[in-house]
Amino acid sequence: MREMISMIVVLTVLTAFSGGLLAAIESGTKDRIENQVLKFQKAPAIQAIFPEATNDPLAERFTIKAEGIELQVFPTILSDGSKAVAFETKGTGFGGPVGLMMGINLDTDKIIEVRVTTHSETPGIGSRAKDNLEFVSQFSGLGMDTNFAIKSDNGDIDAMSGATVTSKGVSVAAAQAKEIYQKLKPEIVKQIK
Template sequence: MQMLSALRTSTIAISLFAVVCAAVIATTQVTTVDLIAQNEREQKAKALYEIVPRSSIDNDLLEDTVEIVSPTLQGHSAPVTVYRARKNGVVTSVILPLVAPDGYSGIITLIAGINADGSVAGVRVLTHKETPGLGDKVDTKKSDWVYSFNGLSKQGSSDSRWAVKKDGGEFDQFTGATITPRAIVGAVSRALDYFAEHRTELLDLTEDKITEVAR
């Protein structure tokens, strides 16, 4: 009887311990998921507002979005989010998520802001695995190379200026590293082409707004 009582007590204790552990793990997971989501949102907002300053618009970039599907920009057919910047209700620029599949060390993810007039508002590299000291100069912490896109535009999809100098274009490459800047230039160039083809939808231009802009 004493043995059965001891076993019963041990079983109850173990069960209670398991329940407490499960509750702690569940609480930790929920808290961690929320924290990770918050951190991701803050990092995303930081990158977006580096391209389009908060002071220049009157909407929330993270909330004013549209979904697109573009294998050309992303390398896949899943929907991705485009962010819209507005002033007085008018879309002044959009920020497109891009993938450069041809980096030296693999895929490079980035975002490109494009103004309503088709010029580049800014470019930021989000993730890469490029060689430290060479290809990693696409990172603003390493160099100001990505700022060279600011204000530029394309004269048609075949604009030969949109290439690194080694390929006959106007963009500087890095000493000892041409593949990485070539990949970034190509990705931004494709983004400008996409914007030109889908300008009406991206800028949320209804017939009334198109008429207003024309005036």
């Protein structure tokens, strides 16, 4: 009996202590990690999507909370004066979540460009979604009435050969972006003004 109690006490104290320690470190590094993700994942994607931005979309980012969704939005003004936004959604690929940054022109409701951000896909296979622009470039110029599923699911997107699961993950993220955009557009427009 004594032995059992000591086992329970030691394990409980140990796990409680390590849980507390980790929570403290997590909250201490949270802001830094967010900044690192912003710097190494989101910033390059946004620069690629809005090469001719006349403002700094990263500095002007804001967060929208509406319809039960929390969304980080990067607004920009293109060189022809039209307004655009970029935001990130996630789909599930082969090795975990695949982040997709989508830039949409607010005036025409058309996609400017999309880029894959965080992912853990197989190098050389699924990672082509990020490294080889051939796949993501087919999203450019598409309207919000497009069916973003891949062709084998009766959609409009050509999957990458050999990387169907990754392609599906990206298309799910794109479909989700479309849904969010349609729901939140009024809110986005309001916040930009």
